[in-house]
Each structure stands twice: as structure tokens, then as C-alpha cells.
Amino acid sequence: MDARTEFDENAGPLAGHYVLHLFITGATPNSTRAVRNLKDICEQYLPGRYELTIVDIYQQPELAKSEQIIAAPTLVRKQPLPVRRLIGDLSNRERTLAALDLPLRPDFEL
């Protein structure tokens, strides 16, 4: 199983529940950076209220079609709606947070 799902025990049906899919291409530098950056963000900003799936589209190319993936890496925010697509290795932390509708400081509650 190449798609790994990390599920936090404390996650509940909260309004701020995040479903994130990260599409990567194997172990390219961009992909590994994206995974590291995303995990970092989730730990800091969304403790206990996120569901992250990492898909390697080399292994599951049919998902690239169904999910409309063009660029790699791509992060798709499935929830909360609307669906957002973030392309790139997520190293621009400011833009990433803005695109995910997250505050700049981790302890700030929406």
C-alpha cells in the first residue's frame, strides 16, 4: 500500500476538520520537500483535526487522471470546501497557509 493514511486519534467531527491529499512523484527533491513541509504544517497548525493521504502518482497513474493532476507535487484540500489546489513543494509557508485558510501563528484559533 503506497498511499499512507495518517489518522489522528483525537480527530473529531470538528468544523475545522481538514482532508488533505498530497500527490507526489516518487522521491524527487520536490516531493520529499513537499511531504516534509506538509507534515510540519499539519503538526503545528492542525493537530488532531486532519486526515492526510499521500499518493505516489508513479504508482497510481490512474489517480492522476481522476484527480486532474498536472503539476507535481500537488496538494488538494478536499475539506473544508471549496476544494483548493496547491502546486509546488509548499516551501512558501505564507502562501501555503493562506491557501489553506490557516492563520499565520499556530496558536491562533479561528
Add this chain to the structure above:
Amino acid sequence: MSTAAPAVVTPLPRLPKAPTGIDGLDEITEGGLPLGRPTLVCGSAGCGKTLMAMEFLVRGVQDFGDPGVFMAFEETADELAANVASLGFDLPALQAAGKLRLDHVHVDRSEIEETGEYDLEGLFIRLGHAIDSIGAKRVVLDTIEALFSGFPNQGVLRSEIRRLFRWLKDRGVTTVITAERGEGSLTRQGLEEYVSDCVILLDNRVIDQITTRRLRIVKYRGTTHGTNEYPYLITEDGFSVLPVTSLKLEHTVSDNIVSSGVPGLDAMFGRKGFFEGSSILLTGTAGTAKTTLAVSFAAEMCRQGKRCLYFAFEESPPQLVRNMQSVGLDLREYLASGLLRIEASRPTLNGLEQHLVTIHRIIADDRPDAVVIDPISNLISVGSISEVRSMLTRLIDFLKVNGITALMTSLISGRNAQQEMTEEGVSSLVDTWITVRDLEGIGERNRGLSILKSRGMAHSNQVREFLVTNEGIRLLDVVLGPTGIVTGAGRRAQQLRDELEALTQQQEHERQDRELERRRRVLEGTIANLRTEFESVEDELRRIDLETQARQRLGE
């Protein structure tokens, strides 16, 4: 002494090509698109880029067994399938058969946020997966420029597109990339600099409210190709490129003769008719019975059991049938038996190319022995003279190659009646040229017919007067007057003069006879008188002689 082995002539490898199966395109590309390389098809909106690309794939599957992948950046798979269904392309069935894959790539700027370094590997993976899943040999990217609206980082995009084309080439798939035409350049995003093997430009031009589509091969590396602009059409059967000049003058010819339907006209030709498969031009001013002559020919063909196709650009079929009845030509039985087919349409209904294709298609369906086009001069209203000429050139060539006898009428405007060149300039293309004209005298108009040329046979040099009678067209005998051939009232006057002259001559002759008789009788009378006188003198002399003898006897 040199013992060099004779050089083994190995033909140089030719650039392998992938035939497109598109009507006419393989002819001008001399075999198709470069095999295993990308080809750029560019053009403005509404040129049929997508259609051409789709036909390339579908024909590839149907005619050449090459599976294909269509990557659409603008339309969804369902939209595409619906759009080309009207052309008879059943995309869902091809997909189900595993011969075709459609992949819609959705690009929406508003959903995309750049957060760092990225590449377009997703696209490569999708394309690679699609190719591998059906073993595709042909790929279409339609229109890859849509990516430029979705991804703000031009540097990444351009290097990725370059890499994509390189990658497609390495995979050995024949690719068609469509692109929107840009201002002053072939494509809006300058894609032509990445695709260097073959570039095809489609153009959509509106002249005098009539649209003509044209195709040109801008470049085709490593091979010769047609360099002209070729008109093309999008028909019910798909894309159709019409090569203008690739047709060669190589058609076979027939030695058979077909009748013109007018006995007097046949008699003017050395072989008593037209050559089968030749082209005949009938020019004349308005109201000189061009249509009647044309219908006479058509009816004659049908009477001999041959099929005739009549393109009427001025009259509707019922009107034509009715009008021809008045001159004793009943077309109804030929129409009923299917020997005659009348195709009537306004010239302005279509562009010229559309007309040409319509004519081609009907001819292909109907397989006629003769075709009548009445008139070709009307086509001028839908195109410039040079376009009409090129269309007619192609049409006449097409008919000749197929051995179809073609009769075309053309209206010459009254002012230029003397001008022997028809406006369309087709006179040099036709084999036989007949002209009908008004012979206008004092208070009357007569119709005269003459043959300007007839390739390959002797023909009369006379201008023959003809009448349109209840029984059709009748050529009148030539009447020679003191100043040449006379027609109409002049003809009648000449006839009267001739009769009068004959009568006078006869009377004179009779008078001379009578005179001679009288003189003879006078002379005979005179001879009788003289004879009587002579007899009196003789008597007198005899009396004197007797008296003299008597006197002598008395004297003794």
C-alpha cells in the same frame, strides 16, 4: 586498371511518415505526418484544429490500426464525443474497444496556488499511462496553450513543454499539437520554436461575406511537400483538403463520340459530336438559349440510356422541367427513371469549396456519364475570379480524370460580347467551345451559333442561325447574300429576291423564245415572197425564150 566494384545503389532512407487518412492531406504531405515526431497545427478560432487532430486519431484507429490518445485541455471527453458524432466518429465505441483514450485536463487558474518549486510530471504520468494502457502510436494535445492560463510560472512551463515534446519524440509517438494563432507569429505562445519537424497552418478567410478555409504546410523538415495554400473543407465526412495543382494531366482519353442532342450542331463537327469525356463550354449573352442547348444535350444522353447530372444554379427543377416542355424536351420520364438528376441550389448557398465538394460527392454517389453545370458564371458571385478559376480547373480535371463528359454554360455580359475570353478564364481548359450570340439587325434579334474551338476534330467555321421551336432547337441552312451569310428578315428578303430574280429570268427567257419565233416566221414569209417573185421572173424568161424561138422559125 581500376577494378572498382560497381557502386551498389542503395536508396537513401526516406523520412518515415504516418498517413493521416485525411482526404487530400496525405497527398500534399507526400505520405503523412512525420512518424514518431510532433507536428504543430496552428490556426485561429473556428479553423477546425481540434477536428483535424481528432480525425487524425480516428482514421489512425480505423484505417491503420494505430491506437491513439487524445489529451484535451479545453473540452471534456463527453463534449468531444458529442462534437464529432456528427461526422460519424463513434468515440465511446472506440474507447470501449481500447483503441482510443480521451483524457480531459482541467486547468483552472482560480483553483491553483503556487507554493514553491514544481514541475509538470503529473501531465507526463497521465500521458504515459494513457499511451501504455492501449499501446498508443498517435497522440493529440489539444490545446496545450491552455496551460499558460493556469500556471503563472512561464519559465517552468516552457522548460516543461520543451521536455514534453522531447519525451514524446523519445517515445516514438506521432503527435499532433494544436495551438491558437497569435498576432504576428504562428502561435500565441511561440510553441513553434519547440516543434521543429512539421508545422501546418490553418486559415479562415472571409472575402465578400463568404468564408474559405485554407491549409498551408509552413515547414516539414526532411521532406518535400506541397507549398501552396490548399483550400479545405469540413464536411459530413470530416476534413477534406483539396489539392489544386497536384493533379497531373495524365487521364486516359476516349475516342467515342457523344451527340450534342441537336442534329444540326452535330453536323458542324467533323466527328458529328463531342468526344466522350471531354469538356464543353457554351458561352453566350442573356437569352441565347444556353440552357435549352444544355438540356438538349442532357436529354440526348438520357435518351441513349446514359446517366446525366444537371447542376442548375438559376432554376429550380420543376421550373426547368416546365420550361423545357415548351421546346419539346420532356425531362419527366428521365427524372422518373433516375437517369437524370437535377441538383439545384443558389450559388451563394455555399462557398466555392463547398460547392466543389458537394459536386464531388454527388458525382461519387451518382457515377454519371455526363455532367451539366448551368451556369458557371454565377459562381463568380461567391468568389474572386482567381478562386473561381482554380475551382473550375480542379472540377474540370476531376471530371476528365473520371471520364465524364462535362458541359458548362457561361453568361457573357452584353457589353463584352465581343470579348472572346470568358471571365472565368476557363476557355483554355475546355476542349470544345461553342458560342451563341445575338445577331441583332434592324428591328429583330436572331440567334447565331458558332464553334470557337474543338480540340482534335475539324469543325465548321460558319455562324449558324438557329431557332428554338416547339420541337427543340433547329439549325437553319446557310443562306448566302451578296455580303455574306444572312439571317432573320434578311434571310427572308434574300429568299424573296432570289425568287424574283428567278421569275424575271424565266420571263426573259420566254420573251426571247417568242421573239425568235416571230423572226423565224417573218423570214419564212420573205423566203416565200422571193420564191414567188423568182417563179414570176422564171415564167417571164421562159415566155421570152419561147417568143424568140418562134420568131426564128418565122424568119426561116
